[in-house]
Amino acid sequence: MPSNNAPVLHYIFDPLCGWCYAAAPLLAAARALPGLEIQWHAGGMLSGPARRTITPDWRAHVMPHDERIAKLTGQPFGDAYYNGLLNQVGATLDSTPPIAAMLAAEAMDGRGLDFLARAQAAHYVEGRQIATLAVLQALAHELGLDTLSFTTHYEIALAGDTARHIEESREWLQASGGQGFPTFVFEFTDGASGRRVAQRIDMGPWLGNPTGWQEHLRQGLAAAEDAAQG
Template sequence: MALSALALSNYFDRKYLMKNATLHIIVDPLCGWTYGSVPLITAAENIDGLIVKVHSGGMLTGDNVKPVTPAWREFALKNDSVIAKKTGQVFGSNYTDGLLKTNDIILNSAQAITAILAAQELGISGGEMLNSIQHAYYAQGKNIMQLHVLADIALELGLNKALFETHFNALEGDATDQHIAQSRGLLHDIHGQGFPSAAFEFDTGKWKKADIAHYYGKTEQWVTYLQQSVALV
């Protein structure tokens, strides 16, 4: 059936708005709830015309880095169990019975954040690199605080390993710290409630908070919500 003139106009208006909308998502690579939201981030990146920007807030960086202790392991396992039930994400035995029992690991988000920034410079989306890093950590039990692990992940995504390491080294330190500070500023500005938090930005200058936490494990509903939220603005 042919679209009426009004329907056709509304269609193109919506397509135009979609092309001028950005979804900002603030995450942390060592946050279990961020891992639970990865299917939502991936789905958002696959919506035509919606720009997705991933920002890393550095939950476990600076003075907040943590050693893996028995107390942390107990906390993590309880939290991860809730996340798994709510989102369907897999926490593998190499993580639960391997990595979390390794007492000499210091949990630090900075290396993974730098890796995401390096991958983005080389054409990999923030969501795709985040997904791969968190899968390596939570599903496979790999130590993502190590550069060689992160470089192997980049290689699996089709990047040149040596080139990735060059970009990583250039971004490590000050550039990563600046990104974390900017991400935390954004988290404050949108009144985010931890990781992940999300908000739409429109070319009109208007912002609108996106209720990402409501859609854990509900990817199809999340896609509909994104499309409707953007189209109705």
């Protein structure tokens, strides 16, 4: 539940979703906005039966999307990703390990979204396999998290918390009417009824324009404050 009945921006995403990487500057802009609480929901796009391995067909499938994202948003894609990772046939693409790592970072120091940003850069720029524990441990260390404690929290998350989180995130996506990842939902209190209201926000017009997105959210916060006062 939000603290002090504050407005909340819910972010429904997956760490291996290219369009979520496209939305990363929007998320960063939202996190920098005073008075707005962020709650994240990782949906496990490539978890369980949906887990994949890299193949030439997969590379051919994702590259046009990645190139469009780069052109639309300016998000960087490294040669180590295009010509390194995407050519590592047989490498695992599994959303569950990075989600568990985010939960570990959140439990340790409230840094789940910091871990997401670092993991996305590791994947899309540095071409690192973020489904492997060694890479996740290295990223945690780079963020200043104690590796031993991180590993303990990670293993706890893998034992059950991650599956529950993914299930709840998918419920959020369905309830919001979102069509996929990423989806943003703005939640606030209606003063007249005292009820929490959740509204899905179309991020499409703001891709590549985090400043405009931040102003859009700022206006939403002002409207939510008015609504809270009835």
